Amino acid sequence: MTIKNDQTYIxxxxKGDSNAYAFLVEKYKVMVYSLAYKMLVNREEAEEVSQDTFIKAFKNLSKFEGKSKFSTWLYKIAYRSCLDTIKKNSAKYNITDINEITTNQIEETETVLDGIERKERAEIMNQCLLKLPEDERSVLWLFYFKELSLKEIIEVTSLSEANVKVKLHRARKHLLTIVQKNVEPEIINHYGRK
Incomplete structure (x- = not known):
């Protein structure tokens, strides 16, 4: 139903009814802004990228073939715009060595986090996610929060399936190291003993 509805407005x-585009902007503006903010962690830049995304989509609407969902096509434009902004800013992050993380450490930390209250856990995870590099944060966000399939993520990012899987794996491990460093040891000890 949604795909047909989008196609009707497209x-x-x-056919020349530029006012019909307002429906698509209204429907997807939160989605596009959320992606931009998760990648850029800056409200002004996220707003600018969101506006640019909708302008680019409008100008290239005739190139939308309908082979994928309109939202996926729009995500791809937003994702590329974010990457362009990141390149311009050339932000640098300190990457923790993730190769030292073992499966037991991953399971232990997951068990600890299961014991933390849901809201508290969400706040902790959000803060930790913000410390990831943009490409890792965005892939995790697309997969877990927006629940895009691997196929949709591949289309959005133009990465190969193997590359997306590797990025997801590395992002999870990297997130784990950040969680381990940022969750207070008392909380880990308290919940780890239960």
Whole structure:
């Protein structure tokens, strides 16, 4: 239903009814802004990228073939715009060595986090996610929070399936190291003993 509904508005825009585009902007503005903010961690830049995304999408609407969902096509434009912004800013992050993390440490930390209250856990995870590099944060966000399939993530990012899987794996491990360093040891000890 949604795909047909989107296509109806896309067809109207392509026939010259530029006001029909307002429906698509309204429907997807939160989605696009959320992706931009998760990648850029800056409200002004996220707003700018969101606006640029919708302008680019409008100008290239005739190139949308309908082979994927409109939202996926729009995500791809937003994702690329974010990468361009990141390149311009050339932000640098300190990457923790993730090769030292063992499966037991991953399971132990997951068990600890299961014991933390849901809201507290969400706040902790959000703070830890913000410390990830943009590419890792965005892949995790697309997969877990927006629940895009691997196929959709591949389309959005233009990465190979193997590359997306590797990025997801590395991002999880990297997130684990950040969680381990940022969750207070008392909380880990308290909940780890239960």
């Amino acid at each position: 067809d109207k825009v392509l």
